[in-house]
Amino acid sequence: MRLIKEETDKVNVSPKKFAEDCGFEIIYAPEDKEMSLSTMSVSRPGLLLSGFTEYFASSRIQVLGKSEMAYLASLPPEIRAERLESLFSKNIPCLIISRGQKVPREILEAAKESSTPVFRSEGVTAMIINDVTSYLNELLAPTVSMHGILLDIYGTGVMIVGESGIGKSETALELIHRGHRLVSDDLIEFRRVRDDIYGEAPAIIKHMMEIRGLGIIDVKAVYGVGAVKKRKRLELVIGLENWAPEKEYRRVGNPNLNEMILDIPIPKYIIPIMPGRNIAILIEVAVRDFRLKQEGYDTLSEIEKRMEDGHR
16 A cells, blocks of 8 residues: 655644634544644545545545445445544544534544544535635645735735834834834734735734834724734835945836745835935835736836837
């Protein structure tokens, strides 16, 4: 027999938390034992229950629907017990029974013998698989922590980065004062879900900002619940840097500049800092310009078109 192992980083979660997150009923869960999850795939073990054991993805969560339960019920008791013992001996993370079906005694006995959690859901099998797959995509997604400030500006997830003391927090505070929303200040936890990057604040600093001279402020308490957002998809990075006279800044920006985060390229703008520049307004304009480009409008192309029209 050959077992197929899907090698990914493992995440341990308690059966109680898994049941709460997914809305499942706990039928059996061993005490003080967590589930080890390592793949985003979910399976129905029909082939194994029919006696085919050459290939089996033992790292996947297994779901029993009406067809599997009806098949088990049709088997002689000794064969049914043998097939269930084979299933639970593979060290599967857990078993989910759909449509609120009654849990046979043989399943409970095999689950207890192998210390495998068993859950039940009233949901349809296909929907359970979709929901659990989405849950696993979130839980097992690659993560990284980065320093910066994540804001929701005009509905766009924007991360502001720059050297310490350059004024990121003060600029972010002005943007919040202008009606935009804070996701995280100083440290951002990013998670890649498929081809999108989502950021949120660590629990200990959620809604908090550190402003030099003022200390730590609670943005939610000061500005209200509408000034904060729990989570946001990252779409744009804006880098703040001190104006360098020797450096040439393109007047039309750099359309090919990106920041690589979890192997996903995120468009990036650089805004040089110098006295008299209102950085908050410049960031708002940068976001508006970015959104226009996302919709197909390019300022440089428009200028070139006007120049061509002027020469005709």
